Ligand SMILES: [Ca+2]
Ligand SMILES: [Ca+2]
């Protein structure tokens with residue numbers, strides 16, 4: 183049956199009103215098929231039904247899709263490296279400078295380090311240094327130094343080799359002076375009696391002439407160096 187234009191207008195208005203009223207009650211009935219079915223009587227009154235077969239003989243069956251037809255395909259998206267959005271890999275978009283413009287250039291700067299993680303579970307108790315067999319017990323065989331006790335003193339290893347001697351220390355401040363005199367005969371016998379004074383000592387002897395041990399009657403010039411710590 184073909185509906186008149188007036189009837190169609192009445193039906194449209196009625197559909198909106200009726201749909202709002204019965205939507206809550208009937209939506210669950212129609213949603214399974216993605217279709218809404220209704221029946222309109224000649225007076226323009228509309229009732230929502232579960233299917234077109236529920237319309238009475240004088241009613242006109244109506245139906246609507248819940249979901250509309252698919253829309254047109256969207257435009258292609260931009261690559262993450264395409265900073266200027268021109269669709270082209272430009273040299274300036276080689277952010278990481280590896281000579282290629284690709285997904286690696288999309289990587290952002292390194293973030294701040296995260297907060298420290300929770301404290302882990304407590305570890306097992308350690309072994310005492312004297313517990314050579316690791317059984318947790320002080321065994322007689324672990325009394326290494328033989329003092330009758332098994333304790334930290336048994337952890338002492340053998341004595342090592344002595345280390346090399348250290349560098350010589352600085353000579354303390356000294357005050358030196360020279361003694362000169364002339365004498366003959368053995369140099370040894372002539373300077374041995376020299377007294378440099380309280381707290382002073384003979385640091386060196388120099389004489390112009392034969393070596394010590396020679397015994398000449400000539401006069402020789404002796405230079406005695408005396409020194410004293412300040
Ligand atoms: Ca580009
Ligand atoms: Ca790159």
Ligand SMILES: [Ca+2]
Nearest residue numbers: 313317319321
């Ligand atoms: Ca043990």
Ligand SMILES: [Ca+2]
Nearest residue numbers: 325329331336
């Ligand atoms: Ca011991």
